[in-house]
Amino acid sequence: MSAESPFVSDVPSAQALSVWREARAAAGCPARVGVVRVPVGAAVGRVTAEPVWALRSSPAFDSSAMDGIAVRAADTVGASETVPVLLAAGDFAVVDTGDPLPDGYDAVVMREHVHRTPAGEAEVRAAVPPYQHVRSIGEDISAGELLLPEGHRLRPVDVAASAAAGAVDLLVRRAPRVVIVPTGDEIRPIGAELAPGDILDTNSMMLAAQAREAGCEARVTGIVPDDPAAITAVLLEAAREADLVLLIAGSSAGRDDYTARVVAGAGVVAVHGVAVRPGHPVVLGAAGETPVIGVPGYPVSAALTFDIFAAPLLAELEGAAPRERPSTTAHLARKLPSAIGMDDWVRVRLGRVDDRLVATPLPRGAGVLTSLVRADGLLVVPSGVEGHHAGEQVRVELLRGLSEIGRTIVAIGSHDLVLDLAASALRAADPLITLASSNVGSLGGLVALRDGLCHIAGSHLLDPVTGDYTLPYVDRLLGAGADVAVVRLVHRDQGLIVAPGNPLDLDGVKDLTRPGLRYVNRQRGAGTRALLDHELARLGIDPAEVPGYAREEHTHLAVAAAVAAGRADAGLGILAAARAFGLDFVPVAQEPYDLVMRTGALTDDLLAPLWELLDRPAFRAEVEALGGYSCAETGRRVR
Secondary structure, three states: OOOOOOOOOOEOHHHHHHHHHHHHHHHOOOOOOOEEEEEHHHOOOOEEOOOEEOOOOEOOOOEEOOOEEEEOHHHHOOOOOOOOEEEOHHHOEEEOOOOEOOOOOOEEEEHHHEEEOOOOOEEEOOOOOOOOOEEOOOOOEOOOOEEEOOOOEOOHHHHHHHHHOOOOEEEEEOOOEEEEEEEOOOEEOOOOOOOOOOEEOHHHHHHHHHHHHOOOEEEEOOOEOOOHHHHHHHHHHHHHHOOEEEEEOOOOOOOOOOHHHHHHHHEEEEEEOEOEEOOOOOEEEEEOOEEEEEEOOOHHHHHHHHHHHHHHHHHHHHOOOOOOOOEEEEEEOOOEEOOOOOEEEEEEEEEEEOOEEEEEEOOOOOOOOHHHHOOOEEEEEOOOOOEEOOOOEEEEEEOOOHHHHOOEEEEEEOOOHHHHHHHHHHHHHOOOOEEEEEEOOHHHHHHHHHOOOOOEEEEOOEOOOOOOEOHHHHHHHHOOOOOEEEEEEEEEEEEEEEOOOOOOOOOOHHHHHOOOOOEEEEOOOOHHHHHHHHHHHHOOOOHHHOOOOOOEEOOHHHHHHHHHOOOOOEEEEEHHHHHHOOOEEEEEEEEEEEEEEEHHHHHOOOOHHHHHHHOOHHHHHHHHHOOOEEOOOOOOEOO
């Protein structure tokens, strides 16, 4: 690898894993971790290093499977409730569950079918065949039987069965040791005070947790500055104790990105640059006889790099099959474009709408860690596919159980903080309820409702012809006679979000044409965009006169963030978003924000907790405390 060529190749992930495996073998990296003998009760989660054979049978003797009496089956022939058989005191024996079957007896009559007489006799009211209610010797396990193969990851039931078969300890693969090395002059430990440009070292904590979740031991070194010699020294030290080293950041092509060079100097780089997104600049190699992964610094890239590359290696080192998540099929809630040439790992939210499972893509940026926090599943768009259309059926790897997903309210449409507040309140009241919002704009929400891809659509679309909100668009998109209900969520204040103190002294939409002003807009189809266009038309202003009109964000908070960061001077949004960032606000309009749904949703058990929440005075007070909201009509049936 030359310093001038930062990427050795850009290969598919399966090929990258294969090339890396060959490079590890050539470098002398061990194929397996060592073995240890541990007490059987401490072996859960470990992988067997040899077969487990039964040393004794279980049960080790014929035993009673019920509380009752042991009998000779032939003595009970003909017994019934109406014609009981009377057994003398010496012709039966009282037994409890698990007792050895006494010699001379071959069956057990349950206590419920036996009546004891004052003389000590037993009146049997049910006949039993030979060995009825008897656990025969070796019924569960027979001595000499193969109980577990080598390479089996032990579960609680496995260690219990092993102990029943006579094992007191087991030979297992030791836990692989993972050492994580964070690098970067800008990286600071958790809890540190941050200066502009500083970044908290959350990746190390996340990767260590992922390693422990995979059954490994994990250690994080101190943060290493962007100095190739220092990084090399820590890498070599880590390689001496680890079975895998994760070297965080510095794997791309920036001026301080030294990972590929350092790994090559300490051993070998097999691959630099894999055809996956996010996670493209990953480095796969070895330092001496220890595998190394150069993990990209973006958090989503780091998390998925562990799943795609580290997890299979760690399972291989234990001689076990990689752990696989269950998967299912779902219908996409909206169009999902994807670049050709990359396996695109897309995080999705899932919910059941009518009889269909619906997948709503989450933000795809490599730094958007909350997309993994909120994800119910992962959808891989293969490198040769340009994406999927709305409604198309796709396969999704599950991060959450289908039973939980069945209690998810799918909301698609305009972004509003009240829906986020409602999601938190619903979950606090019932941990099984999820309100999953996808912010695609009011128009996108109505289209999703029309196509049966959501339960509710948030909308505040202003019709410039009638001056009405939402209803004209419902009639156009879903039909004037459509089976649709509209419920008022809130009224909210919309205005210009500006820097503290309003340094440009903006007075309203009419001031957005000032030369040099930097405006940040909402996306097409958003109700806030429709409001701006209406105001511009009312004032006779051509949108092309607004500097930055074509610059788009998908949420009110994103607009406020752009202003707070100094990347924009103004953007139209809600007062609550301005307050969240400590910004000033120039009122423009108060508008209704409505929830649109099929009429059946009003009586659907799934949505009942939401309607109950909207009726609570305490919740309404929380909403109004956000600023710029009125709940005077919250819950009112508009249509």
